[in-house]
Amino acid sequence: MNEKISVLISEEKIKKRVDELAAQLSECYSGETVTMLCTLKGAVVFTADLIRKLTLDTRLEFVRISSYDGTESTGKLKMKYPLECSVKGKHIIVTEDILDTGRTLKFLHEQLKAQEPASIKLVTLLDKPDRRIVDISADYVGFTIPDKFIVGYGLDHDQKYRNLPYIGVLEQ
Numbered sequence: 001m002n003e004k005i006s007v008l009i010s011e012e013k014i015k016k017r018v019d020e021l022a023a024q025l026s027e028c029y030s031g032e033t034v035t036m037l038c039t040l041k042g043a044v045v046f047t048a049d050l051i052r053k054l055t056l057d058t059r060l061e062f063v064r065i066s067s068y069d070g071t072e073s074t075g076k077l078k079m080k081y082p083l084e085c086s087v088k089g090k091h092i093i094v095t096e097d098i099l100d101t102g103r104t105l106k107f108l109h110e111q112l113k114a115q116e117p118a119s120i121k122l123v124t125l126l127d128k129p130d131r132r133i134v135d136i137s138a139d140y141v142g143f144t145i146p147d148k149f150i151v152g153y154g155l156d157h158d159q160k161y162r163n164l165p166y167i168g169v170l171e172q
């Protein structure tokens with residue numbers, strides 16, 4: 001099958017928006033230590049760029065929740081790589097690549113909340129509000145996008161295209 005990718009958000013636009021988000025977070029948490037909780041694998045590229053622009057004492061942790069198989073949501077959630085640190089009393093900032101049905105972030109938010117952090121905020125690079133099934137929204141959104149399958153800048157199709165420097169729509 002031939003796959004064509006058309007650019008939806010350019011490298012320059014991503015960079016500008018990441019800088020804006022980092023400035024907002026740096027102001028919001030001024031003087032605090034934050035724990036960035038990156039959701040593997042899709043949010044790795046976004047998180048790597050974001051944390052380098054934060055003017056905060058920043059820790060970095062990872063979690064992996066699997067709900068996706070190819071381009072279809074299975075609806076089943078698994079904690080494939082659980083959190084290694086304690087959350088209690090910490091300022092947790094979750095970074096996600098894309099908020100789609102909302103199941104992943106809802107699941108993670110509930111798990112984190114039960115561990116009594118000082119605060120939790122959700123930051124997503126992309127938001128597809130048309131696809132939402134569960135009631136959740138992000139505190140910070142990079143870009144609101146239409147219901148298209150997205151690749152690049154960390155997002156994959158069958159593990160391909162994560163290394164593209166732009167965000168593209170996969171046309172099949």
Ligand code: XMP
Nearest residue numbers: 042098099100101102103104149150155156
């Ligand atoms: P939910 O539905 O739980 O899904 O909000 C979030 C996760 O689903 C994956 N996802 C995508 N991955 N292109 C991708 O590469 C997409 O267009 C897309 N939509 C959802 C992604 O892993 C995200 O974390």
Ligand code: MG
Nearest residue numbers: 042043097098
């Ligand atoms: Mg993801």
